Amino acid sequence: MADITAPAYRVIPIIPVLKPGAMEGAKTFVASDKINEALGFPGHLVEDWHDRAIARMGELLSKYRSLRVYMDACVHCGACSDKCHYFIGTQDPKNMPVARQDLMRSVYRRYFTLPGKLFPKLVGARDLTREVLDEWYNYFHQCSECRRCSVFCPYGIDTAEVTMAAREILDSIGYGQKYSNEIIGKVHKIGNNLGLPGPALLDTLEGLEEDVKEDTGIDVRFPMDVKGAEVLLITPSADFFAEPHIDSLIGYAKVFHATGTSWTLSSMASEAGNFGMFIGNYEQLRKIALRIREAALELGVKRIVVGECGHAWRVAYSFWNTLSGVGEGADPTDRFAQMLQKQLDHRYKQPAHICEFTWDMIERNALSFDKEANDKHIITFHDSCNVARGSRMGDFAGGQFEIPRNIIRAVANHFVEMAPGTTHEQTFCCGGGGGLLTDDLMDVRVKGALPRMEVLQQVVDEHGVNFMATICAICKAQFTKVMPIYGLDRRMVGGVHQLVSNAIILGDK
Numbered sequence: 218m219a220d221i222t223a224p225a226y227r228v229i230p231i232i233p234v235l236k237p238g239a240m241e242g243a244k245t246f247v248a249s250d251k252i253n254e255a256l257g258f259p260g261h262l263v264e265d266w267h268d269r270a271i272a273r274m275g276e277l278l279s280k281y282r283s284l285r286v287y288m289d290a291c292v293h294c295g296a297c298s299d300k301c302h303y304f305i306g307t308q309d310p311k312n313m314p315v316a317r318q319d320l321m322r323s324v325y326r327r328y329f330t331l332p333g334k335l336f337p338k339l340v341g342a343r344d345l346t347r348e349v350l351d352e353w354y355n356y357f358h359q360c361s362e363c364r365r366c367s368v369f370c371p372y373g374i375d376t377a378e379v380t381m382a383a384r385e386i387l388d389s390i391g392y393g394q395k396y397s398n399e400i401i402g403k404v405h406k407i408g409n410n411l412g413l414p415g416p417a418l419l420d421t422l423e424g425l426e427e428d429v430k431e432d433t434g435i436d437v438r439f440p441m442d443v444k445g446a447e448v449l450l451i452t453p454s455a456d457f458f459a460e461p462h463i464d465s466l467i468g469y470a471k472v473f474h475a476t477g478t479s480w481t482l483s484s485m486a487s488e489a490g491n492f493g494m495f496i497g498n499y500e501q502l503r504k505i506a507l508r509i510r511e512a513a514l515e516l517g518v519k520r521i522v523v524g525e526c527g528h529a530w531r532v533a534y535s536f537w538n539t540l541s542g543v544g545e546g547a548d549p550t551d552r553f554a555q556m557l558q559k560q561l562d563h564r565y566k567q568p569a570h571i572c573e574f575t576w577d578m579i580e581r582n583a584l585s586f587d588k589e590a591n592d593k594h595i596i597t598f599h600d601s602c603n604v605a606r607g608s609r610m611g612d613f614a615g616g617q618f619e620i621p622r623n624i625i626r627a628v629a630n631h632f633v634e635m636a637p638g639t640t641h642e643q644t645f646c647c648g649g650g651g652g653l654l655t656d657d658l659m660d661v662r663v664k665g666a667l668p669r670m671e672v673l674q675q676v677v678d679e680h681g682v683n684f685m686a687t688i689c690a691i692c693k694a695q696f697t698k699v700m701p702i703y704g705l706d707r708r709m710v711g712g713v714h715q716l717v718s719n720a721i722i723l724g725d726k
């Protein structure tokens with residue numbers, strides 16, 4: 218950390234000067250045999266990695282038509298090239314989205330197209346050599362799968378899907394990333410990303426009940442494994458102990474308390490995050506999602522609500538229905554999915570985001586706030602990538618942008634937007650998403666945060682903003698780490714429900 222410095226702010230907008238090879242040495246730790254084997258992957262790089270990688274690529278190209286379209290459709294117009302925060306921050310041309318895709322496209326051409334097989338040099342086709350494989354490993358772990366580039370691509374080419382496919386191939390030959398694979402192993406073994414066992418969680422929750430009682434004089438409960446509760450809350454495990462995440466957990470509990478909603482957490486499914494998506498592996502994605510179904514069935518809940526976690530909400534909103542039977546479109550041949558469908562109360566959205574829950578209650582006048590409790594904050598809102606570009610909220614287009622902002626305006630008096638073109642659908646990634654929130658990628662993370670830090674600094678300077686709210690555990694963890702490097706106070710970052718918690722009036726409702 219000591220030798221990592223923040224890049225200088227730029228005059229916006231500006232196309233970065235190229236620094237070829239600037240990040241070729243940035244390599245995230247490779248997973249050990251033990252970590253890989255626990256997930257059913259080869260322990261280390263297999264001897265016949267070349268043939269197995271090409272075979273896996275062929276399987277993915279047949280299975281995911283989108284991937285083949287992405288390999289064929291790019292016209293190299295360059296519209297995406299300066300849209301990636303990692304390219305902007307690192308200036309490494311291989312971090313341009315189009316160049317990142319080309320790492321795979323050049324190999325695709327060589328093995329899966331006729332011109333590439335006959336005249337490789339003419340069409341920019343490359344053999345999959347060890348050098349190319351290492352390039353894949355390094356640069357596909359410098360993409361947070363944020364999908365910002367795809368917003369600007371006239372063909373809608375989704376670099377995140379290309380990155381996921383590359384990581385899937387790497388895992389299949391024993392060349393997976395330590396950080397993501399280790400975390401997935403912890404979820405399978407213990408139930409959450411942080412490896413917090415049930416008793417430690419219970420302890421933490423009891424401590425929280427005491428803290429809130431001391432603070433408010435009110436008995437707000439943080440229940441765990443309560444059979445027959447109405448709502449099962451699935452939240453990122455960071456909410457249980459990390460700052461500022463825990464303040465949002467307190468906010469959710471206060472909302473449930475104030476609205477008289479019976480709710481519970483689950484020790485079996487004590488994690489909303491699903492790193493199976495980051496590594497592009499369907500089996501892992503499904504296995505992690507199935508814990509939630511199991512917990513919901515066991516506890517007999519009627520509703521499933523998801524806490525503040527960006528990629529978890531994308532997985533829940535977009536994939537839970539076919540992965541685990543939560544939501545419309547559950548597999549009619551899957552007995553457990555159908556059991557869950559019968560059990561859940563379909564008068565409510567399944568799953569629902571905690572912001573949808575809270576906003577619904579605000580609209581029904583079921584919550585009261587003392588907005589002045591947040592008067593010390595001049596607030597801005599950072600849209601998290603997976604919420605902004607991979608999901609929706611509410612029953613109207615753009616609900617994922619408006620609902621969190623509506624809540625902030627309902628609980629606070631001072632709200633300021635950051636510059637247009639850097640929020641809503643065009644929001645910049647925090648720099649730590651997609652499996653990059655690891656210290657061995659700190660340099661990449663700090664540089665990738667540059668565009669967000671620049672626009673945040675603008676509203677700090679022009680409007681005195683001193684609080685940036687967000688609804689993503691990764692954004693919170695990333696910003697609290699990199700902001701001090703940019704000379705900003707880490708306590709400026711917090712959740713939307715932290716603001717709710719500050720202002721909510723707890724009564725007898």
Ligand code: SF4
Pocket residue numbers: 300301302303312313314317359360361362363364365366367376377380646
């Ligand atoms: S990090 Fe985001 S903008 Fe950059 S290449 Fe990946 S998906 Fe595109």
Ligand code: SF4
Pocket residue numbers: 290291292293294295296297298314315369370371372373374
């Ligand atoms: S914007 Fe789309 S078509 Fe243009 S270079 Fe990027 S990926 Fe290719």
